[in-house]
Amino acid sequence: xxxxxxxxxxxxxxxxxxxxxxxxxxxxxxxxxxxxxxxxxxxxxxxxxxxxxxxxxxxxxxxxxxxxxxxxxxxxxxxxxxxxxxxxxxxxxxxxxxxxxxxxxxxxxxxxxxxxxxxxxxxxxxxxxxxxxxxxxxxxxxxxxxxxxxxxxxxxxxxxxxxxxxxxxxxxxxxxxxxxxxxxxxxxxxxxxxxxxxxxxxxxxxxxxxxxxxxxxxxxxxxxxxxxxxxxxxxxxxxxxxxxxxxxxxxxxxxxxxxxxxxxxxxxxxxxxxxxxxxxxxxxxxxxxxxxxxxxxxxxxxxxxxxxxxxxxxxxxxxxxxxxxxxxxxxxxxxxxxxxxxxxxxxxxxxxxxxxxxxxxxxxxxxxxxxxxxxxxxxxxxxxxxxxxxxxxxxxxxxxxxxxxxxxxxxxxxxxxxxxxxxxxxxxxxxxxxxxxxxxxxxxxxxxxxxxxxxxxxxxxxxxxxxxxxxxxxxxxxxxxxxxxxxxxxxxxxxxxxxxxxxxxxxxxxxxxxxxxxxxxxxxxxxxxxxxxxxxxxxxxxxxxxxxxxxxxxxxxxxxxxxxxxxxxxxxxxxxxxxxxxxxxxxxxxxxxxxxxxxxxxxxxxxxxxxxxxxxxxxxxxxxxxxxxxxxxxxxxxxxxxxxxxxxxxxxxxxxxxxxxxxxxxxxxxxxxxxxxxxxxxxxxxxxxxxxxxxxxxxxxxxxxxxxxxxxxxxxxxxxxxxxxxxxxxxxxxxxxxxxxxxxxxxxxxxxxxxxxxxxxxxxxxxxxxxxxxxxxxxxxxxxxxxxxxxxxxxxxxxxxxxxxxxxxxxxxxxxxxxxxxxxxxxxxxxxxxxxxxxxxxxxxxxxxxxxxxxxxxxxxxxxxxxxxxxxxxxxxxxxxxxxxxxxxxxxxxxxxxxxxxxxx
RNA sequence: GGGAGCAUAGCUCAGUUGGUUCAGAGCAUCUGCCUUACAAGCAGAGGGUCCGCGGUUCGAGCCCGUGUGCUCCCACCA
Numbered sequence: 001x002x003x004x005x006x007x008x009x010x011x012x013x014x015x016x017x018x019x020x021x022x023x024x025x026x027x028x029x030x031x032x033x034x035x036x037x038x039x040x041x042x043x044x045x046x047x048x049x050x051x052x053x054x055x056x057x058x059x060x061x062x063x064x065x066x067x068x069x070x071x072x073x074x075x076x077x078x079x080x081x082x083x084x085x086x087x088x089x090x091x092x093x094x095x096x097x098x099x100x101x102x103x104x105x106x107x108x109x110x111x112x113x114x115x116x117x118x119x120x121x122x123x124x125x126x127x128x129x130x131x132x133x134x135x136x137x138x139x140x141x142x143x144x145x146x147x148x149x150x151x152x153x154x155x156x157x158x159x160x161x162x163x164x165x166x167x168x169x170x171x172x173x174x175x176x177x178x179x180x181x182x183x184x185x186x187x188x189x190x191x192x193x194x195x196x197x198x199x200x201x202x203x204x205x206x207x208x209x210x211x212x213x214x215x216x217x218x219x220x221x222x223x224x225x226x227x228x229x230x231x232x233x234x235x236x237x238x239x240x241x242x243x244x245x246x247x248x249x250x251x252x253x254x255x256x257x258x259x260x261x262x263x264x265x266x267x268x269x270x271x272x273x274x275x276x277x278x279x280x281x282x283x284x285x286x287x288x289x290x291x292x293x294x295x296x297x298x299x300x301x302x303x304x305x306x307x308x309x310x311x312x313x314x315x316x317x318x319x320x321x322x323x324x325x326x327x328x329x330x331x332x333x334x335x336x337x338x339x340x341x342x343x344x345x346x347x348x349x350x351x352x353x354x355x356x357x358x359x360x361x362x363x364x365x366x367x368x369x370x371x372x373x374x375x376x377x378x379x380x381x382x383x384x385x386x387x388x389x390x391x392x393x394x395x396x397x398x399x400x401x402x403x404x405x406x407x408x409x410x411x412x413x414x415x416x417x418x419x420x421x422x423x424x425x426x427x428x429x430x431x432x433x434x435x436x437x438x439x440x441x442x443x444x445x446x447x448x449x450x451x452x453x454x455x456x457x458x459x460x461x462x463x464x465x466x467x468x469x470x471x472x473x474x475x476x477x478x479x480x481x482x483x484x485x486x487x488x489x490x491x492x493x494x495x496x497x498x499x500x501x502x503x504x505x506x507x508x509x510x511x512x513x514x515x516x517x518x519x520x521x522x523x524x525x526x527x528x529x530x531x532x533x534x535x536x537x538x539x540x541x542x543x544x545x546x547x548x549x550x551x552x553x554x555x556x557x558x559x560x561x562x563x564x565x566x567x568x569x570x571x572x573x574x575x576x577x578x579x580x581x582x583x584x585x586x587x588x589x590x591x592x593x594x595x596x597x598x599x600x601x602x603x604x605x606x607x608x609x610x611x612x613x614x615x616x617x618x619x620x621x622x623x624x625x626x627x628x629x630x631x632x633x634x635x636x637x638x639x640x641x642x643x644x645x646x647x648x649x650x651x652x653x654x655x656x657x658x659x660x661x662x663x664x665x666x667x668x669x670x671x672x673x674x675x676x677x678x679x680x681x682x683x684x685x686x687x688x689x690x691x692x693x694x695x696x697x698x699x700x701x702x703x704x705x706x707x708x709x710x711x712x713x714x715x716x717x718x719x720x721x722x723x724x725x726x727x728x729x730x731x732x733x734x735x736x737x738x739x740x741x742x743x744x745x746x747x748x749x750x751x752x753x754x755x756x757x758x759x760x761x762x763x764x765x766x767x768x769x770x771x772x773x774x775x776x777x778x779x780x781x782x783x784x785x786x787x788x789x790x791x792x793x794x795x796x797x798x799x800x801x802x803x804x805x806x807x808x809x810x811x812x813x814x815x816x817x818x819x820x821x822x823x824x825x826x827x828x829x830x831x832x833x834x835x836x837x838x839x840x841x842x843x844x845x846x847x848x849x850x851x852x853x854x855x856x857x858x859x860x861x862x863x864x865x866x867x868x869x870x871x872x873x874x875x876x877x878x879x880x881x882x883x884x885x886x887x888x889x890x891x892x893x894x895x896x897x898x899x900x901x902x903x904x905x
Numbered sequence: 906g907g908g909a910g911c912a913u914a915g916c917u918c919a920g921u922u923g924g925u926u927c928a929g930a931g932c933a934u935c936u937g938c939c940u941u942a943c944a945a946g947c948a949g950a951g952g953g954u955c956c957g958c959g960g961u962u963c964g965a966g967c968c969c970g971u972g973u974g975c976u977c978c979c980a981c982c983a
Binding site: 005006188190197214215216217218229261262263265266267270271272278279280281349350351352361363396398401402405406409507510538542544575576578581582583584586588589591592594595596597598599601602603604605606607608609659660663666667674675678682685686759762763765766769772855859866869870871872873874875876877879880883884886887890891 | 909910917919937948949964977
């Protein structure tokens, strides 16, 4: 069948992905082979594929496909994360658009909508991964809220509670007033914002004419002030300590206290203490036995509930339900009315925002569930040790620092969220707030009886905690639970596939996810969860900006795949992807991918043209000890070259230098195979090709496609099937790759020399503007080792378009000269056109030779200087000196040859 | 405030233990070519004070110090 002009990616992608799937090539079951396991970092169930996913999953697919082709039992597990806060926010939004308020729904009703949403949109991102060609084991698709998974999360919670690692407590937490939930420290992102520093005057209680001025960025919290704090050594305020001042508007008398925490240099050196709305204030408050007066509700609006004892004024009551930012303005205005604002300065401050909703975080006192991470880490010291001693290898290595820093400064993890979408906390309460932790109500009642010695009041009913668990409290079990390692410990799958091999993920979730998976691995499997972690950088646009929906600089991946083909997109992103660094992505890289595909496709077309034109009777011998025939040098050389590059690529894979591996293969195919090898074996126009050479060429092509296949799976499978008629089940996806064999340096050197010689010949041709039909009469080669040309002279003649080749030891007068490696080239041209152009050509060539000569002389003098330096000769290694001597001799020989040529011109 | 990383051609980046002609690759640019696989191509060419300064060394893109400029992480000085 006639091949299309270019590679047609659409048909090919559809055909092969369906075929691979049908053949279950990506499905893995435990067997005698060595496993290679990768678990996908589960994307948000409602997410869509973006460039970050593209990079991340392409890398995983490359690793998995390569492992599969190396004969390992490769298993790549797909799945999604329920992403509690993100998904819940989306569902709430969707309901709002329908005119339904979350507050008007029961928990079950809400979850009904959420599951409906999940069923509808949950599979999209997985379908998109198929488009990208990802060889995931779809039979193992997991979801962090699957029934078993859910139970496992609960089981772990109960277990850690029993071990005393999980506790409930009233603590300052990061509160998201938009999501109306607590967040862990990791979910808070600090941003620098322009704000104001307000200097507020607090009158002294004893003497209303005197004021204490306090600088604050948050005047809206003033009504919650319970003290003013100064540094004990601050001379300005020593006399004030122990006295009282009056809080503006609310007119509360509060003490002036002293604590070394205060920085006398900042603002006025006096700090107002609001224990209900600031973490540090809260600590100070506890230390000095101060009350915490809450003045903001869960939505960040003013509330006077804690102020009722003080008979709040009309003004204070008028603040009720006013949003915190509006409140700030109002209070500042009202204090200004009282003449108690001294001044307002511009100020740049850090403000915490919610990772998911973007809302400014409030510190809020709240009863939440926590995990004592220090204690947990003490139980599992391997968590840090295994990474630091490279048992778990981080790539790039610098990420180890980040990891160790976080672990050594680890804080308690707030794991409860005031959300419904997620695993509901298995704690059960009576009306008084006494609680037990258990998986079911029945179990809870039993425990209650044991703990409190009686039936739960209220007819034996306990009510379950309304909150659910942080998403990461489920995803940290991912590498185990996708193999049911928690819900069904010791099963065949988990024993075979765990620990997994490589984790590929972003540096941004090293704490959220990677660290916690390692801890969980040691706690529940007494083993590391993976052996290598490959951290990808961030995908940025070519201006270096993060890709984001807001900026509109994030391309639609499916459109790209449609336009360029999945192979080209994969190629593009890998080609511009330095390991572990951020990558500047530009749509142009897809062009390069497409061009490369086109190049390979055309090579296929060329080879296919020879298919029917083979003649047998070949003397081809490329293996064994016999001296190969001259005309088969091309085959001999490429075989060696292939093995050389294979070894290189194997090393690059070992070091996870995937981008470089791709570049190496790219150059092997484009330069060595297409530009050199195929030209060397290409028969003349309408001429037949040696059948054995043809077979070897197809073999090479096949091996090249195997090397490339992990990067661009579709075109390589397509070409594999075009090259030969295949038996059922003979597909590149599952074909085992041959590893590198030894190669002969001598052959490679001759190949390199041959390339140089051909280039030198072309150079002369180009300079003398020879037409393709015009032949070089004689090629003179001045060399001391003419034997090295035994194998290559035929190719040399053909490739330079020469009629004859002569070896000489002397310069050849009246010829054109082209230095090539360690030899000299003299070209005698006898054509109609040369005579009229030769004088011009000679001048040109004289100039070039002169330039070459100047360079060589400069080079020689630098080498001579080096060798003339006694200290160099004394100190340098012998081999370095020998190299310098050889450089000197070579340069001298060349200079002599060029001078002779110049003289003869 | 603490820590980490980066700086090499117009752009994106390689450059391993300090020593081969080491100053590289791809893209972009320029010059020739529609040569019977490929113009999405072929054959060539130009382009760099290896961020500045100082040091170690026979020898530094590479090691040390220092300055500058970027990036990231950690840390709620109100």
